[in-house]
Amino acid sequence: MRLKCQLEIVNHNVASQGLRGGSGKAAQATLFLARKPGDVIFLMYCTAKNKQGIKYKVHKNVKQIFGKCVSEGKATIRLCEPTVDLCVKKANPVDLKRILNCIKLAHNGESISGQMILSSMAPATSKQVEKVKTKLMITERKNYPVSTSFPSTLERLSVNGCQLMRIEGRIIKLKYLTSLNLSNNKIKTLPEQLGSMACLHELDISENELTCFPKELCNPESQLCKTMTCLNLSKNQIELLPENFGEFSQLWSLNLSHNRLKILPKQIGNLKKLTKFNASNNNLKFLPFSFTSLSLENLDLFMNQFTSEMLLPNLSEKRKIFNKPLALLELSARTIRQNKIFYDNYEYVPFILIKYLDKGKVCQCGGYCFIQFIQFFAHVNLQSITQSMCSLDASGRTTAPVQAVICSNKCFFKYVSKDLIL
Numbered sequence: 001m002r003l004k005c006q007l008e009i010v011n012h013n014v015a016s017q018g019l020r021g022g023s024g025k026a027a028q029a030t031l032f033l034a035r036k037p038g039d040v041i042f043l044m045y046c047t048a049k050n051k052q053g054i055k056y057k058v059h060k061n062v063k064q065i066f067g068k069c070v071s072e073g074k075a076t077i078r079l080c081e082p083t084v085d086l087c088v089k090k091a092n093p094v095d096l097k098r099i100l101n102c103i104k105l106a107h108n109g110e111s112i113s114g115q116m117i118l119s120s121m122a123p124a125t126s127k128q129v130e131k132v133k134t135k136l137m138i139t140e141r142k143n144y145p146v147s148t149s150f151p152s153t154l155e156r157l158s159v160n161g162c163q164l165m166r167i168e169g170r171i172i173k174l175k176y177l178t179s180l181n182l183s184n185n186k187i188k189t190l191p192e193q194l195g196s197m198a199c200l201h202e203l204d205i206s207e208n209e210l211t212c213f214p215k216e217l218c219n220p221e222s223q224l225c226k227t228m229t230c231l232n233l234s235k236n237q238i239e240l241l242p243e244n245f246g247e248f249s250q251l252w253s254l255n256l257s258h259n260r261l262k263i264l265p266k267q268i269g270n271l272k273k274l275t276k277f278n279a280s281n282n283n284l285k286f287l288p289f290s291f292t293s294l295s296l297e298n299l300d301l302f303m304n305q306f307t308s309e310m311l312l313p314n315l316s317e318k319r320k321i322f323n324k325p326l327a328l329l330e331l332s333a334r335t336i337r338q339n340k341i342f343y344d345n346y347e348y349v350p351f352i353l354i355k356y357l358d359k360g361k362v363c364q365c366g367g368y369c370f371i372q373f374i375q376f377f378a379h380v381n382l383q384s385i386t387q388s389m390c391s392l393d394a395s396g397r398t399t400a401p402v403q404a405v406i407c408s409n410k411c412f413f414k415y416v417s418k419d420l421i422l
């Protein structure tokens with residue numbers, strides 16, 4: 001067995017005197033145990049520069065093995081003679097564990113024949129010592145692989161300007177991918193399977209032809225919701241984002257600029273880690289109330305359709321609606337939605353009732369309401385939620401209308417500040 005890894009050789013005598021014992025740079029290598037005629041076992045490594053390899057005796061020659069981080073593919077093998085440390089990184093953890101066990105056995109003079117097939121001392125092939133490909137950038141259609149597959153070790157993949165119509169399954173299967181950039185293509189929809197990419201942190205689908213974002217990708221069960229930190233959907237034709245978009249709990253950068261959004265998801269305030277937000281050049285007329293609970297570093301809402309005419313109504317007067325007890329219809333509709341009782345069944349539930357239940361408004365508390373609620377627009381200076389922002393228009397305005405829905409007296413006093421009541 002030959003272990004592919006990154007290897008640095010450090011002289012531990014020199015290093016212990018405070019001097020740099022190695023080159024400081026790990027080389028791609030293949031590390032293995034080999035047997036020489038006469039039954040002597042050697043630990044060998046080969047690199048691209050030295051395919052013949054360097055060999056070290058193992059029997060009674062291992063001073064110590066530092067294997068605390070084996071599960072991360074890291075370990076250090078300290079030899080007595082010569083006084084070197086073999087610092088292993090980026091190895092397959094299972095194979096690394098096996099080779100370390102065999103080194104221990106060989107050091108003690110025990111047989112390892114049942115544990116591992118020993119390699120010959122033949123020089124390494126080029127493939128065995130070539131650097132593992134982790135990045136790939138394709139900017140021309142003719143370079144896009146059609147008959148060959150993508151290297152399974154890829155961590156970053158960019159395919160730009162290649163007229164891609166969809167995201168293929170073989171891209172979704174790249175399980176180490178942390179960054180996927182498919183900007184400037186012709187992608188119309190995002191596949192549901194994208195939600196299963198366990199390592200993906202950055203997704204750039206800007207300059208495509210998306211008209212929506214699938215609600216399945218915002219499912220709290222999807223891997224993507226737990227890992228995504230940067231999402232760029234700018235320069236598409238998206239009109240609406242799903243209500244559960246606030247489930248991207250790790251998202252800190254979101255670019256929605258140059259789309260056709262008329263409203264933002266009501267629960268956008270749930271994106272607690274969001275620091276950069278850009279929704280410039282859309283058709284927004286107002287913002288959801290939860291937007292005011294964000295705490296941003298950068299905000300850009302330039303060129304939308306925020307009006308300054310929506311005035312605050314007489315809230316004290318409107319609030320009288322809460323003095324009456326809730327109607328039976330209101331009470332039961334609220335209960336059904338609050339408890340997530342399944343009602344979307346045309347066989348048992350009248351169509352008109354399903355439509356009614358669908359149209360529930362969401363209060364700031366997260367509760368539903370249907371007819372007994374108050375809704376109003378408050379003008380909020382957005383500078384209060386961000387460290388820096390672009391103005392909303394050429395006149396330098398920073399105040400935008402925010403839509404609020406309130407379901408009860410309790411929520412009224414909880415969410416509506418005294419400044420707004422007056």
Ligand SMILES: [Zn+2]
Nearest residue numbers: 363365407411
């Ligand atoms: Zn409420």
